[in-house]
Amino acid sequence: MSLLDFFRPSPSKRNASVAKERLQIIVAHQRGNNRVDYLPLLQRELLEVISKYVKVDKNQVKVALERDGDCSVLELNITLPEAVLKEAEAAQG
Amino acid sequence: MNKQAQVIVVTSGKGGVGKTTSSAALSTGLALRKHKTVVIDFDVGLRNLDLIMGCERRVVYDFINVINKEATLNQTLIKDKRVEDLFILPASQTRDKDALTKEGVCTIIDELKERFDYIVCDSPAGIESGALMAMYYADHAVIVTNPEVSSVRDSDRILGILASRSRRAELGLDPIKEHLLLTRYSPERVKRGEMLSVKDVEDILSIPLLGVIPESKAVLRASNEGTPVILDERSDAGKAYKDAVARFLGEQIPHRFMQSKNILERLFGAEA
Ligand SMILES: Nc1ncnc2c1ncn2[C@@H]1O[C@H](COP(=O)(O)OP(=O)(O)OP(=O)(O)O)[C@@H](O)[C@H]1O
Numbered sequence: 586m587s588l589l590d591f592f593r594p595s596p597s598k599r600n601a602s603v604a605k606e607r608l609q610i611i612v613a614h615q616r617g618n619n620r621v622d623y624l625p626l627l628q629r630e631l632l633e634v635i636s637k638y639v640k641v642d643k644n645q646v647k648v649a650l651e652r653d654g655d656c657s658v659l660e661l662n663i664t665l666p667e668a669v670l671k672e673a674e675a676a677q678g
Numbered sequence: 679m680n681k682q683a684q685v686i687v688v689t690s691g692k693g694g695v696g697k698t699t700s701s702a703a704l705s706t707g708l709a710l711r712k713h714k715t716v717v718i719d720f721d722v723g724l725r726n727l728d729l730i731m732g733c734e735r736r737v738v739y740d741f742i743n744v745i746n747k748e749a750t751l752n753q754t755l756i757k758d759k760r761v762e763d764l765f766i767l768p769a770s771q772t773r774d775k776d777a778l779t780k781e782g783v784c785t786i787i788d789e790l791k792e793r794f795d796y797i798v799c800d801s802p803a804g805i806e807s808g809a810l811m812a813m814y815y816a817d818h819a820v821i822v823t824n825p826e827v828s829s830v831r832d833s834d835r836i837l838g839i840l841a842s843r844s845r846r847a848e849l850g851l852d853p854i855k856e857h858l859l860l861t862r863y864s865p866e867r868v869k870r871g872e873m874l875s876v877k878d879v880e881d882i883l884s885i886p887l888l889g890v891i892p893e894s895k896a897v898l899r900a901s902n903e904g905t906p907v908i909l910d911e912r913s914d915a916g917k918a919y920k921d922a923v924a925r926f927l928g929e930q931i932p933h934r935f936m937q938s939k940n941i942l943e944r945l946f947g948a949e950a
């Protein structure tokens with residue numbers, strides 16, 4: 586056994602982690618097919634958190650999920666009212 | 679006692695992962711804790727729970743007979759001889775799964791809710807009507823999973839189905855409470871990197887961990903004798919199921935049997 590082998594994970598060590606990686610991809614896919622129904626709830630909860638700090642109305646928070654091959658992008662779009670922006674600028678000096 | 683009866687489905691998607699073993703252990707454990715408990719075999723056509731519970735020679739009527747009003751619940755329920763407060767409702771061996779109707783199951787569950795604290799439903803494998811019936815009325819789902827790719831994938835599928843096709847999902851009620859029960863776990867093999875670890879499976883399924891049941895010779899021994907393994911108090915599997923029951927009842931108990939044994943434990947510890 587060379588010194589290099591010592592630092593390299595053993596073949597079986599890699600084995601379980603290969604399983605985990607494969608599963609993560611499969612599961613993301615499966616959920617993409619039947620578990621996107623959390624989006625409305627996500628939108629509502631985000632709104633609750635944001636409105637703790639700034640006044641925004643319901644239509645100013647948009648949540649979208651885009652799927653592209655193996656990869657999904659969750660897009661959040663929050664439009665802050667003018668007043669908030671001015672306040673932030675003032676605070677920054 | 680009967681605050682609000684709770685329906686627990688023990689399910690997995692994949693076959694042979696330990697649903698019946700777990701249903702028998704958990705229901706016995708709940709009854710040992712003085713909760714009136716009934717365990718129902720939903721595996722119509724392939725009944726096995728009666729064997730694991732050791733009451734196969736006492737089966738006269740079955741679930742389908744009750745649905746078809748050929749027998750009453752009282753005539754059909756089998757009272758466990760070892761544990762007070764524990765009853766078994768066997769499946770039919772001769773009919774097929776279509777004999778289970780939503781209305782029929784609903785009537786029986788409602789009747790059982792009057793008399794029991796916990797109703798444990800041992801689901802058949804798969805995602806066909808039998809499995810759907812077993813989960814439909816559930817308040818809790820125990821997802822039995824082995825640390826192995828196909829089992830974990832199927833568990834995830836089942837979680838999706840619970841979230842969309844159960845009664846709670848259809849009526850927009852609070853979702854079914856999900857509990858992960860990882861069974862046939864070998865800490866030694868995990869240590870060698872050959873088997874998914876508890877953390878791997880938790881990361882993927884992201885549901886709360888109810889318990890880890892080690893791979894154990896005691897399980898086969900118990901099934902040979904027709905005794906739920908939880909009654910084998912010296913076995914690791916029995917202890918692990920006891921812990922799981924306690925956690926289900928809200929106790930905070932550290933997880934055991936997740937580490938490989940050291941040499942002293944191997945020499946002097948109880949047999950797995
Ligand atoms: N912790 C364990 N250690 C060792 N063997 C186990 C363990 N759990 C279950 N088994 C064995 O696995 C086999 C399948 O168990 P069981 O019948 O409980 O699975 P199941 O999920 O109900 O199967 P099915 O899908 O056919 O209904 C049995 O032979 C049982 O003895």
Ligand SMILES: [Mg+2]
Nearest residue numbers: 697698721726
């Ligand atoms: Mg079974």
